Amino acid sequence: DAKTTQPPSMDCAEGRAANLPCNHSTISGNEYVYWYRQIHSQGPQYIIHGLKNNETNEMASLIITEDRKSSTLILPHATLRDTAVYYCIVRVGGSQGNLIFGKGTKLSVKP
Amino acid sequence: GAVVSQHPSRVICKSGTSVKIECRSLDFQATTMFWYRQFPKKSLMLMATSNEGSKATYEQGVEKDKFLINHASLTLSTLTVTSAHPEDSSFYICSAAPGGGVRGNQPQHFGDGTRLSIL
Numbered sequence: 001d002a003k004t005t006q007p008p009s010m011d012c013a014e015g016r017a018a019n020l021p022c023n024h025s026t027i028s029g030n031e032y033v034y035w036y037r038q039i040h041s042q043g044p045q046y047i048i049h050g051l052k053n054n055e056t057n058e059m060a061s062l063i064i065t066e067d068r069k070s071s072t073l074i075l076p077h078a079t080l081r082d083t084a085v086y087y088c089i090v091r092v093g094g095s096q097g098n099l100i101f102g103k104g105t106k107l108s109v110k111p
Numbered sequence: 112g113a114v115v116s117q118h119p120s121r122v123i124c125k126s127g128t129s130v131k132i133e134c135r136s137l138d139f140q141a142t143t144m145f146w147y148r149q150f151p152k153k154s155l156m157l158m159a160t161s162n163e164g165s166k167a168t169y170e171q172g173v174e175k176d177k178f179l180i181n182h183a184s185l186t187l188s189t190l191t192v193t194s195a196h197p198e199d200s201s202f203y204i205c206s207a208a209p210g211g212g213v214r215g216n217q218p219q220h221f222g223d224g225t226r227l228s229i230l
Contacts, residue, residue, distance in 0.1 A: 046221075
């Protein structure tokens with residue numbers, strides 16, 4: 001699975017959009033980008049994933065660059081409950097392998 | 112959506128005790144489940160892959176006789192920490208995906224974790 005690079009921490013004002021970047025310059029054609037978050041003392045929560053098209057669900061939007069070497073997770077209206085560590089993970093879609101977690105981005109949403 | 116339930120959420124016990132943690136997929140079948148461990152301020156580290164009807168696969172450095180895994184059905188995997196010691200205190204988390212993740216691109220879903228404290 002390709003390696004990802006994320007900033008260690010970010011701040012966001014409550015009500016504003018939170019844009020979390022992820023670099024995955026070595027991604028291969030059959031690898032998907034998955035985003036999870038972990039709120040303190042809980043298991044990781046699945047947010048969204050995509051291959052090359054932008055994706056949106058009730059939680060967030062995922063913007064993947066045309067060359068697929070980077071992506072951005074967008075939380076459109078961040079709330080205090082969105083404070084968590086966000087993980088960007090790249091892996092082959094449909095594989096049965098485990099997820100490899102990096103250090104992620106600690107997002108702090110502030111009032 | 113897919114739900115993974117983990118029980119118990121917290122265990123506090125004496126050194127030398129064996130502790131069993133259950134991981135259930137509530138609304139899907141999972142031929143493969145994963146067990147992770149997370150120490151404070153660290154990321155999740157895979158311990159083992161639980162395979163329904165066959166032996167678990169352990170990561171390097173994880174003692175298979177210490178961490179017993181049983182995956183007797185398509186909806187249940189158990190992790191037993193045998194003769195637990197204070198250094199086994201950690202946050203244990205399981206995950207599973209519908210169809211093992213093979214069907215479409217089903218993402219892994221995680222349980223809420225078990226906080227194990229050995230005194």
